[in-house]
Structures are given as C-alpha cells and as structure tokens.
Amino acid sequence: MxxxxxxxxxxxxxxxxxxxxxxxxxxxxxxxxxxxYLKEIxxxxxxxxxxxxxxxxxNLAAACVHPVSEGMEVQTNTKRLLDSRRRTLELLLSNxxxxxxxxxxxxxxxxQELCQELGVTDEDYFAGETxxxxxxxxxxxxxxxxxxxxxCRRCSAVCEKVQSVGVIGPNxxxxxxxxxxxxxxxxxxxxxxxxxxxxxxxxxxxxxEKSSIDEVLEAIADExxxxxxxxxxxxRAALGEEFGCTMGTDVEGKMAAALRRIGFDKVFDxxxxxxxxxxxxxxxxxxxxxxxGVLPMMTSCSPGWIKYCEHYYPDQLEHLxxxxxxxxxxxxxTKTYYAEKMGIAPEDIVCVSVMPxxxxxxxxxxxxxxxxxxxxxxxxxxxxxxxxxxxxxxIDFRSLPNEGFDDPLGESSGAGVIFGATGGVMEAAxxxxxxxxxxxxxxxxxxxxxxxxxxxxxxxYHVAGMDVKVAVxxxxxxxxxxxxxxxxxxxxxxxxxIMCCPGGCVNGGGQPQVHADARNFxxxxxxxxxALYDNDAAKTIRKSHENPSIKRVYNEYLxxxxxxxxxHILHTTYVKRTIN
Amino acid sequence: MAAKKxxxxxxxxxxxxxxxxKAIGELKSEKGALMPILQKAQDIYGYxxxxxxxxxxxxxxxxxxxxYGVATFYSQFTLNPKGRYRISVCLGxxxxxxxxxxxxxxxxEKLGIEGGGCTPDGKFSLDACRCVGACGLAPxxxxxxxxxxxxxxxxxxxxxxxxx
Numbered sequence: 001m002x003x004x005x006x007x008x009x010x011x012x013x014x015x016x017x018x019x020x021x022x023x024x025x026x027x028x029x030x031x032x033x034x035x036x037y038l039k040e041i042x043x044x045x046x047x048x049x050x051x052x053x054x055x056x057x058x059n060l061a062a063a064c065v066h067p068v069s070e071g072m073e074v075q076t077n078t079k080r081l082l083d084s085r086r087r088t089l090e091l092l093l094s095n096x097x098x099x100x101x102x103x104x105x106x107x108x109x110x111x112q113e114l115c116q117e118l119g120v121t122d123e124d125y126f127a128g129e130t131x132x133x134x135x136x137x138x139x140x141x142x143x144x145x146x147x148x149x150x151x152c153r154r155c156s157a158v159c160e161k162v163q164s165v166g167v168i169g170p171n172x173x174x175x176x177x178x179x180x181x182x183x184x185x186x187x188x189x190x191x192x193x194x195x196x197x198x199x200x201x202x203x204x205x206x207x208x209e210k211s212s213i214d215e216v217l218e219a220i221a222d223e224x225x226x227x228x229x230x231x232x233x234x235x236r237a238a239l240g241e242e243f244g245c246t247m248g249t250d251v252e253g254k255m256a257a258a259l260r261r262i263g264f265d266k267v268f269d270x271x272x273x274x275x276x277x278x279x280x281x282x283x284x285x286x287x288x289x290x291x292x293g294v295l296p297m298m299t300s301c302s303p304g305w306i307k308y309c310e311h312y313y314p315d316q317l318e319h320l321x322x323x324x325x326x327x328x329x330x331x332x333x334t335k336t337y338y339a340e341k342m343g344i345a346p347e348d349i350v351c352v353s354v355m356p357x358x359x360x361x362x363x364x365x366x367x368x369x370x371x372x373x374x375x376x377x378x379x380x381x382x383x384x385x386x387x388x389x390x391x392x393x394x395i396d397f398r399s400l401p402n403e404g405f406d407d408p409l410g411e412s413s414g415a416g417v418i419f420g421a422t423g424g425v426m427e428a429a430x431x432x433x434x435x436x437x438x439x440x441x442x443x444x445x446x447x448x449x450x451x452x453x454x455x456x457x458x459x460x461y462h463v464a465g466m467d468v469k470v471a472v473x474x475x476x477x478x479x480x481x482x483x484x485x486x487x488x489x490x491x492x493x494x495x496x497x498i499m500c501c502p503g504g505c506v507n508g509g510g511q512p513q514v515h516a517d518a519r520n521f522x523x524x525x526x527x528x529x530x531a532l533y534d535n536d537a538a539k540t541i542r543k544s545h546e547n548p549s550i551k552r553v554y555n556e557y558l559x560x561x562x563x564x565x566x567x568h569i570l571h572t573t574y575v576k577r578t579i580n
Numbered sequence: 581m582a583a584k585k586x587x588x589x590x591x592x593x594x595x596x597x598x599x600x601x602k603a604i605g606e607l608k609s610e611k612g613a614l615m616p617i618l619q620k621a622q623d624i625y626g627y628x629x630x631x632x633x634x635x636x637x638x639x640x641x642x643x644x645x646x647x648y649g650v651a652t653f654y655s656q657f658t659l660n661p662k663g664r665y666r667i668s669v670c671l672g673x674x675x676x677x678x679x680x681x682x683x684x685x686x687x688x689e690k691l692g693i694e695g696g697g698c699t700p701d702g703k704f705s706l707d708a709c710r711c712v713g714a715c716g717l718a719p720x721x722x723x724x725x726x727x728x729x730x731x732x733x734x735x736x737x738x739x740x741x742x743x744x
Contacts, residue, residue, distance in 0.1 A: 156645075166643030173653045182644035183630055183659075190645075579637070580644055 006072040021052055021063035021074055026521055032076050033085065033114055035203060036152035037064040039520040041161055042201075047152055048088045049114065052076050060084060086118040094126035097147035105205030108513060111150060112204075133178060138186025141194045141361040142209050144168075146178045149206040154516075155179065155198035162502060163476040165308070167192045167580070179206075182580065190580045191311040193476070195304035195500045196358030196382075196509020209358050209510065212379045213389050219350040219379070220263040226342075227350045229264040230330045230409075231255060233271050234356040234420030234505040235383045237531035241512040242387035243397040248527040250535050253402025258390050259354075260403060269405045270353065271412030273330035274419040274428070276553065277301065278544035280323045280570050281425075282433040283561035285495055289466075294318045296471075296486065296493040299425050301325045303363035304500030304509075306574065308476050313483050314576035319496075322571040324376075326419065327353050327360055328369050330409070331376030332569045337557045338409060339372065346372035353380045356420065356508030359500065371569040382510030411549040414445075414536030421529035422474035422504035423450035423457060426497040430461065430470075431543045437464040445542050451533070453503045453525040456481060458493075469493045475502035503529065587693060587700045588661055590631045599624045600632070604639045614642060614650055618657060627661045660698045663705035665743045669721040672711035679732075680719035684708060686733045687721075690740070703743070 002017040008025050015024035025032050036047035045062035052063045055073035060081065063074075075081065092111065100106045115123070133146035153170065156179060160166035167190040171180045181190045199207045219227045240251040259267045285297050300306055300321040309320060324332060330353070335346040353360060360380040363369070369376045381389070390397055404410070415431050418424035427447040435442055449459035450470065455478035461468045471493045473482045479498045485491035501508045503525025514524050541547055558566045603620040607613045617640070621632050628651050637644045651657045669675075669684040684706075688694065691704055698705040714720050717729025728739055 160643065160646070167645055169643075169645040169649045171649055171652050173655075180645075182633070182648040 004068050004070045004072075006068050006070070006074060008074045009076055015068050017068070019068055021054075021061065021066050021068055021072075022050055024068050025063065025074075025076060030076055031517070032063045033117070034064055034516055034520070035110060035114065035150070036154060037520065038154050038157065038201060038516060042152070042154050042157035044153065044157075047092075047150075049085055051081055051084055053078060053081060082118060085114075086120055089115050089118060089120050090122070090125045092150050093120070093123045094128050095130045096123075096150065097130075097145070098123050103148070103205040104208045104211075105148075105202075108515075109205060110203035110516060113515075129175075131175075131178075136180075136186055137210070138188030139192060139194065140188065140210070140365060141358040142187070142196065142199060142207060144179070144187060145206050145208075146180075147206075148204050149179055150204055151177060151179065152203060153179075154201040154203065155207060158197045158201040161477065163193070163195060163197055163308075163500075164480045165191065165193055165195075165476060168198065185580070191577065193304045193307040193311070193500065194359035194362040195476070197501060198509075199358065200507075200509050200511070200513055202513075203516065209382050209385065210361065211385060211388075212361075212381050213385055213392065215379050216262075216352055216381060216389065219352070222350075224348060225350045226265050226344050226348055227263075227352060228266040228268055228334055228338075228409075229259050229352045229354065230268050230270040230273070230327070230334075231259065231354040231386070232327065232356055232420065232505060233274060233417050233424075233532060234508060234511065234528070235354050235386065236535070237420060237506050237528040238356065238511045239383055239387060240397075241514075242384070243390075245398075247514075247518070247522070247524065248531050250531040251397075252535065253404070254397060254400040255386075256405055257400040257403040258386075258395050258397060261395055261400075262389060262393055264352070266406045266409075267403075268330070268334075268409040269412055269416075270326050270330055271416035271419070272405075272409050272547070272549060273326040273333065274416035275413050275544035275547045275550050276329050276333065276570070277323055277326045277419075278415055278425075278428045278432050279550060279554070279561045280329075280566060281321050282429050282436060282544075284321055284323060285429065285433055286436060287562060289494065296491065296496045297321055298495075299429075299497045299499075300572075301419065301425055302359070302498065302500045302505070303357070303366075304359035305476070305479060305498045307359065307362065307577070308479065308500065309483070310574055310577040311579055312480075313487065314578075316483065316487060317574045317576065319486065320574055322567075322573070324369065324570055324572045325360075325363060326416075327355060327363065327380070328376045328572070329570050331364075331369075331378075332371035333553065334409065335372035335374060335376060336569050337553055340557075341408070346374050350379065351377045353377050354383065354386045355380055356383050356505045356511045357501075358382060358509045360510070366572070367575075368572045383508075384510060384512055387512065408549050408552065411547060413544050413547045413550075414539040414542035415544045416547070417535045417539070418532050420505040420532050421451070422453065422499050422502075422525075423447075423472045423497065424504065424532065425499075426450045426470055426472050426495065428544060429495070429497075432545050434461070434463050435543070435545070442543075450497075453523060453529065455502065468495065470495045470497075472497045474499040474504050476500055478502075506532065586629045586660055586698075588629075588698050588702055589700075590629050592625060592631060596624050597635070600635060601639065604636065608640050613640070614647065618647070618651060622657060625661075627658045629659065629661075658696060660696055660705065661702065663698045663703050665704050665723050667704055667706045667721060667723050668709040668712070669706070670710065670712050670714075670719065671708045672715070674711075674715040675719040678718040680721070682733055683719055683721060683731050683736065686736055690736060704740070
C-alpha cells in the first residue's frame with residue numbers, strides 16, 4: 001500500500017494512504033481521546049472529542065474520520081484543542097444526569113474519565129433544560145437510562161451493523177433526540193435478541209444489565225436453600241480484567257475460590273455441562289446424518305442466536321439442534337440427577353449461573369426449561385455482576401489462592417472449556433463425533449481450521465468415507481449471511497456453529513466492558529480466546545466423552561446419549577416470533 | 581415506556597396497499613430509497629402509521645427503527661392522520677404574546693390529544709403553525725379554511741361545538 005509522510009506534534013510519521021489521523025497517531029504512539037468512535041462500527045466524527053489542528057485548515061478536524069495526506073502537519077494537544085475538548089464535555093454535561101456516586105458505571109465510565117483528564121471543574125457550567133426520560137425496563141435482561149445517554153450512537157451502530165438487528169436508534173430531532181425503539185415501544189416489545197452488545201459498546205452508564213446480585217445474596221442467606229453455582233467457560237478468561245489483571249489472564253482457580261468465599265454451597269462448572277451438551281449434540285448430529293434428518297444442523301448454545309433465529313428465520317427452526325444450552329443442561333441435571341443423588345428436593349435447590357451473556361437472563365425464563373418441574377436455572381448473573389459481587393462482599397480477588405471445582409458436576413474436559421470461543425463448540429463436537437463415526441482414537445484433537453476470530457469459517461473433514469462440511473459463524477451479521485444461504489438452499493453444510501456475539505462468548509455482552517481506546521486497537525476476542533485454548537491444551541482429558549463425571553451421569557442416570565430420559569431432561573423446543 | 585402507536589385505528593384500503601407496493605418495487609433497489617419511499621407512502625396514506633412503516637420494513641428489509649428514526653427526524657413526515665377538521669393555532673410572535681399558547685394548551689386538554697395528533701374518531705387534528713398573516717386579529721387559529729381571531733380560552737367550547 002502507498003504511504004504518505006506527515007508530521008504529528010512535530011514528529012515525522014509515515015502512514016498508509018487512506019488511513020485517518022487517529023490511526024496514524026495511534027501507530028506513532030500518540031493518543032488522541034475519542035468518545036463516539038468505534039473502529040469500523042461507528043465512524044461518524046460527531047462528538048468532537050478527537051479534534052486536532054491541521055495546518056492550513058479553517059476549522060478543527062475530527063481525527064477519527066479525517067484522512068492523512070502528504071506533507072500534512074497535525075497538532076493533537078495544543079491549549080486550543082484541550083480547551084475545545086473540555087468545552088465539548090461541559091456541553092455534554094449540561095443535560096447529563098450526573099449522579100455518578102450511584103452510577104453502575106462509575107470508575108469505568110469513559111465520559112467521567114475524560115472529564116477528569118481534561119479538567120472539567122464545573123459540571124454545571126452550561127446548566128440548562130434537562131429533559132427527564134423514564135427508564136426503559138421492559139426487557140428482561142437490561143435497562144436503558146436515557147438520562148445518562150450522550151447520543152454517541154455506539155449502541156445503535158453495533159445493533160444494526162454488527163448484529164443486523166437494529167431495534168434501537170435515534171428518534172426525533174435536535175434537543176428532543178433520544179435513543180429508542182420504533183414507535184417508542186419498550187425494548188422488550190421489539191425483536192431485540194438480548195445479546196447485550198449495546199451495553200458493551202456504551203461509554204457511560206446509560207445501558208446496563210438488570211442486576212440479580214441481591215437475589216443471589218438472599219438465596220445464600222436462606223438456610224433452607226442449597227445454592228449451587230456454575231460459571232461459564234468464558235468467565236474465567238475475562239473476570240480478571242475487572243481486578244486489574246492483563247487481558248487474557250485465565251483466572252479459573254481464583255474464580256472458584258471467590259465463589260466459595262461468597263458462600264455458595266457447591267462450586268460447580270458449566271464446562272461440565274458443555275461436555276454433556278457435546279454428548280447430546282454429537283449424538284443428535286450423527287442421528288440426523290444416518291437417518292435422513294434435517295441438515296444442516298445448527299448449534300443451540302447461544303440464546304441470543306436462538307432468539308434471532310426465532311424472530312428473523314422462523315421458517316428455519318427445524319435446523320436448530322434440540323439440545324438445551326450448557327447453562328440449561330447444567331440446571332436440569334442439577335435438579336434431577338444431583339438432587340436425587342444428594343436427597344435434596346429440586347425446589348430447595350437454587351441454581352445460579354455466571355455468564356458472559358445477558359441473553360442468558362432471557363433464556364432462564366423460556367418455556368420448556370423445567371426438567372424437574374421447577375426452573376432449571378433460577379438466577380443468571382453476568383461476569384460484570386460477579387465482579388461487583390466479589391467487591392461487594394469484600395474479597396481481595398488478586399490475593400486469592402487457586403482452588404478447584406466441587407464434585408460431581410465440576411469436572412470437565414478441554415472440549416468443554418473451548419465452548420467460549422467461536423469454533424469451539426464445533427471443535428468439541430468433532431472430537432467426539434469423529435471418534436464415534438470411525439470407531440478409532442483421534443491422533444490429533446486440534447481442529448485448527450475452525451479456530452480464529454474471522455466472522456465466517458468453513459472446513460471439510462473426510463470422516464469414515466464421507467465429506468463432512470462444516471461452517472462456523474459469529475456475530476449475527478455473519479449468521480445472516482449463512483442463514484440466507486440455508487434458506488435459499490444454496491448452502492450444503494452438514495453442521496453449522498453459530499454464536500450471537502462476534503468472536504463467541506469471550507466477547508459476550510455480559511463480559512467486562514473494554515474501554516474504546518483498547519477495543520479499537522486490540523483484538524479483544526483473540527486475546528481472551530487464547531486463554532481458553534491454553535486451558536484446553538494443558539488438560540489431560542480433552543474429549544467430552546472421556547470425562548469420567550460425564551460417563552458416570554450416563555451410567556448412573558441417563559442411560560445413553562439421546563435416550564428418552566436424556567431427551568426429557570436435556571432437550572427443548574423453539575417458537576416462531578415476529579420482527580419489530 | 582408507552583408505545584406511541586396512533587390514536588386513530590388504521591383503515592388502509594387494498595388500493596392504497598397496491599400503490600405502496602408498486603412504489604416500493606420501483607424504488608427499493610436504489611441507494612437511499614427510504615426517503616422517496618416514505619414520501620410516496622405519505623402521499624398515498626396521508627400519514628405514516630405503524631402499519632405502513634411495517635409494510636415498508638417487510639418489503640425493503642430496513643429495520644423498523646431506522647424507518648421510524650427518519651420519519652420522526654424530518655418535519656415533513658407525520659405519524660398521525662389529519663382530522664376532518666384541521667385546527668391550526670398560530671404560535672407566531674404576535675399571537676404568542678397575545679396568549680395563543682394558552683389557546684393551544686386548552687385545545688390539547690379539551691381534545692385529549694398531543695400537538696400533531698388526531699382524535700380517535702378522526703374528527704379533529706391539532707397543529708401549531710407560524711403566522712397566518714392576520715396579526716391584527718391575534719391570537720388566531722384556523723379550522724380548515726375558517727379563521728378565528730381575538731380568541732380567549734372561553735371561546736373554544738363554542739367554536740368546537742359548531743363542527744358536528
């Protein structure tokens with residue numbers, strides 16, 4: 001690519017032609033603050049936080065959208081610019097609900113941080129009319145507080161461009177503008193899939209999950225309840241970020257220790273039920289292949305993806321695996337097998353899940369998720385909520401020892417761990433399905449073709465005389481590409497893995513929010529996924545069907561994968577929904 | 581949050597729907613088709629209720645929120661039909677200082693609709709306008725082509741009663 005030479009703050013900088021001033025500065029180690037900018041998602045130059053001086057230009061230029069050119073001379077931190085940025089912040093604060101002390105985002109708010117950095121000393125400098133918006137609490141998983149919204153449009157850009165959903169956006173005009181849904185309906189009445197990617201994108205406290213921390217503490221305080229917890233694979237790959245660990249640190253041991261100190265009666269692991277999911281899903285897949293069932297079969301672990309399919313492809317539901325998600329399988333097996341084994345009534349067990357996901361809050365309330373006549377999972381909290389809970393009970397996370405999970409639902413294989421990365425479920429399923437089809441032990445368990453953070457991956461595997469064609473997609477705009485091909489009959493895949501969030505659960509809407517400065521210039525998905533693949537590689541048991549605890553569940557209770565009992569407890573149904 | 585669906589039941593005809601489908605078919609492959617489609621739709625129906633925006637969304641694949649966002653951004657689009665009797669209250673400078681804001685608010689209260697809205701029976705719609713060129717009669721309102729001047733709030737009931 002052709003390069004251009006320019007000067008930034010007097011330094012000679014070379015940058016590819018067509019790149020922006022922001023990108024050129026970043027590459028040269030010069031930080032320019034941003035607020036509305038999300039790389040490749042929201043490049044609208046609207047907030048004026050990234051303004052720079054370009055020699056010869058009449059006005060200040062927005063570095064996030066202004067392209068570099070040969071001989072350009074740029075200043076990024078003159079007094080004029082610092083004053084302009086501070087003035088912009090003061091204007092944003094003029095109608096902002098400044099209750100920072102009780103704000104869920106305080107301490108991690110990009111607006112608050114910029115006000116500190118740029119020295120805003122009077123948040124009421126431009127005090128004027130402040131509209132009051134009702135909170136939108138209509139969705140089961142989240143709240144929108146427009147009083148804290150700065151109209152950066154990061155949320156609506158993600159919803160429309162990354163997820164192809166587009167149920168939120170700016171309504172009205174000028175001072176009356178607010179982020180809302182069509183005809184001002186509540187988010188819960190739209191075809192929102194509950195993915196929470198809008199929350200991940202929000203720079204302030206305007207978007208946040210509905211908190212269930214107090215419900216968890218109440219359950220633990222109730223002596224009549226046996227409270228078990230299951231953290232999802234991806235939680236261990238990101239929780240540490242909330243406590244100052246480097247991104248990509250696997251904190252599995254400290255997480256287990258923290259959960260035990262919070263007071264859960266048993267600290268189990270969703271990785272176990274990920275293995276269980278593979279047993280059922282691989283069996284279902286082989287059954288469809290052998291008996292002429294509907295193909296391609298699609299994974300059903302991701303509740304955001306399931307809801308998307310129900311809203312946008314209601315005519316394609318028969319492609320979805322009937323397997324419950326690992327979260328739900330965990331709850332179902334806890335309240336049946338584990339309850340019987342321990343002699344505890346299912347209604348006296350409270351099953352808490354910790355998920356990288358906000359759609360899991362929707363999933364626990366779905367119909368047909370009541371294996372023992374009570375909800376499979378009672379409370380689902382996000383990784384962020386777990387971090388708040390750990391802080392609330394006063395645990396010093398960083399100094400905790402590494403501990404393990406409890407038996408009998410805490411043991412897992414490497415296959416269960418990689419569920420959190422895009423391609424992980426496919427790889428885990430292949431490890432089991434290929435051995436089942438060939439009757440031979442796999443020489444190499446790494447299916448690297450389906451790894452990596454690309455939105456769509458395809459591979460063909462030659463197994464027992466047949467070509468198995470697989471596809472893996474993450475992010476709903478990529479799912480849409482695949483689904484349009486399935487609907488038109490153009491796709492001849494056998495097995496498709498789809499994850500709602502780009503990169504899979506490691507980048508889920510319930511994970512710690514990543515500051516835009518980091519998000520724009522690092523591959524968060526790949527860094528967190530590496531923690532899971534390293535965890536897998538370090539395990540001695542790497543195939544779900546070799547997990548001794550899984551074998552025991554089938555021997556003692558379920559019989560075989562796909563048995564009538566397994567179907568009753570571990571499988572579910574879907575409903576057709578409409579678009580709004 | 582209360583959804584802002586119309587106060588007047590939708591009563592689109594088969595002919596209107598066919599005209600809309602034809603317009604969408606002609607326009608939808610063009611870049612930036614949404615504005616001309618919305619303009620056409622408003623020509624056909626007179627306004628852009630939920631049902632019309634939903635048809636446009638289903639046919640074009642453009643999310644409902646995107647359409648609603650555009651429809652509420654531009655003042656040329658309206659979400660409510662006009663009534664048989666269209667009331668416009670002048671909020672121009674002369675009328676405003678003579679108290680037309682009170683007239684306008686009284687109408688909002690009496691008709692039970694917001695500015696820009698229409699009563700559920702389709703009888704009255706209410707809008708604010710800027711100067712009808714009768715400043716000497718301030719405060720002024722118009723109902724269809726009839727001008728009422730030197731108004732007080734007490735005059736309103738009597739005037740509305742004339743329209744049956």
